[in-house]
Amino acid sequence: MTALQTFVLPECITGSSADKALGHALIKAWQTDGIFQITSTPDQELALQSALQASKRFFKMPHAVKASCLSDLSYSGYVFSGEEVTAGERDNPEIFTVCKDLPHTSEQVQQGWPCHGPAPWPDADYKSSMQNYMDELGLVGEKLLELVALGLELPDKNTLISLTKNGWHHMRVLRFPAESSSTSRGIGAHTDYGLLVIASQDDVGGLYIRPPVPGEKRNRNWLQSESSAGQFEHQEPWTFVKPVPRVFTVFPGDILQFLTDGLLLSTPHKVKLNTRERFAFAYFHEPHFEAVARPVLGSERDTSIHYGEHFTNMFMRCYPERTTTKRIHRENRLAHIERLKDEVFRPQQQYPN
Numbered sequence: 001m002t003a004l005q006t007f008v009l010p011e012c013i014t015g016s017s018a019d020k021a022l023g024h025a026l027i028k029a030w031q032t033d034g035i036f037q038i039t040s041t042p043d044q045e046l047a048l049q050s051a052l053q054a055s056k057r058f059f060k061m062p063h064a065v066k067a068s069c070l071s072d073l074s075y076s077g078y079v080f081s082g083e084e085v086t087a088g089e090r091d092n093p094e095i096f097t098v099c100k101d102l103p104h105t106s107e108q109v110q111q112g113w114p115c116h117g118p119a120p121w122p123d124a125d126y127k128s129s130m131q132n133y134m135d136e137l138g139l140v141g142e143k144l145l146e147l148v149a150l151g152l153e154l155p156d157k158n159t160l161i162s163l164t165k166n167g168w169h170h171m172r173v174l175r176f177p178a179e180s181s182s183t184s185r186g187i188g189a190h191t192d193y194g195l196l197v198i199a200s201q202d203d204v205g206g207l208y209i210r211p212p213v214p215g216e217k218r219n220r221n222w223l224q225s226e227s228s229a230g231q232f233e234h235q236e237p238w239t240f241v242k243p244v245p246r247v248f249t250v251f252p253g254d255i256l257q258f259l260t261d262g263l264l265l266s267t268p269h270k271v272k273l274n275t276r277e278r279f280a281f282a283y284f285h286e287p288h289f290e291a292v293a294r295p296v297l298g299s300e301r302d303t304s305i306h307y308g309e310h311f312t313n314m315f316m317r318c319y320p321e322r323t324t325t326k327r328i329h330r331e332n333r334l335a336h337i338e339r340l341k342d343e344v345f346r347p348q349q350q351y352p353n
């Protein structure tokens with residue numbers, strides 16, 4: 001394939017004909033390539049470089065210090081190389097995950113909601129550089145969702161961002177070791193769980209994505225019985241995502257596939273190790289924990305995904321042995337999800353007239 005298509009985001013989205021044309025172009029790029037690039041602004045680039053330097057400092061810390069950045073309340077924190085498994089095989093990056101950073105005093109943490117808690121930062125400097133970068137990407141995510149709504153010709157350009165107010169956005173910072181004589185596996189083929197994946201990488205290279213293939217059946221990864229982990233791993237086509245300075249790459253996650261009834265597909269991707277260590281960021285722009293997503297296209301409009309349940313299921317599936325998962329089981333924290341779903345789906349009370 002030639003270079004990926006690259007777009008520049010406008011200052012703000014008004015719904016103008018230029019915005020609509022851009023929205024259509026983004027949709028078309030995803031439907032043909034599975035991914036596109038966005039040119040970053042100088043502020044975004046500064047935030048990225050600061051987060052990258054801070055992350056390199058973090059990963060150089062002694063293993064015991066990194067391993068102590070762990071929480072049994074939230075999935076934020078350190079993931080050691082080999083802890084994550086995709087389709088039964090160990091993946092090789094070490095990772096720092098940042099989920100919503102909620103103080104012990106917040107209502108949901110006090111009540112014991114699953115996945116809710118403070119992020120176990122190694123220090124204040126790492127926290128501020130990561131939060132600053134995530135805030136920049138949050139603005140990119142919101143603009144993209146407005147453009148996507150316009151590109152899908154939804155009657156209201158706010159349809160998708162109505163799901164993401166106080167969204168459960170999260171981020172993975174990944175350090176991949178250089179390949180060795182025993183392995184070149186980075187991460188096995190998978191799809192990501194949410195609406196949008198906004199990724200950036202250094203100059204080393206290793207990410208591959210699978211473009212849409214006409215007639216190919218794609219799994220619905222949000223269903224227990226249709227995990228996309230490991231699918232197509234050894235089957236072409238895969239597109240190498242060439243490192244390009246000063247761009248983000250963007251592709252759809254599972255929830256966008258669900259919302260669009262498969263018009264947009266959650267892009268499968270995998271990572272191969274290279275001859276040098278590699279750093280990458282994967283930012284996930286997500287619905288609010290309590291949001292209920294229903295398809296905006298297609299004939300299945302009355303099906304739904306409760307986002308908090310989906311996130312919790314996916315992380316429990318990914319980290320069955322993590323202390324966070326064990327505490328969810330031990331304290332029956334899933335009962336909170338059941339209660340939230342009951343509140344949404346309980347039939348309206350009938351009053352005699």
Ligand SMILES: O=C(O)CCC(=O)C(=O)O
Pocket residue numbers: 172174187192199200201207269270271280281282
């Ligand atoms: O290494 C990358 O570029 C992507 C990482 C990834 O797929 C993930 O963290 O889910």
Ligand SMILES: [Fe+2]
Pocket residue numbers: 190191192269282
């Ligand atoms: Fe991923």
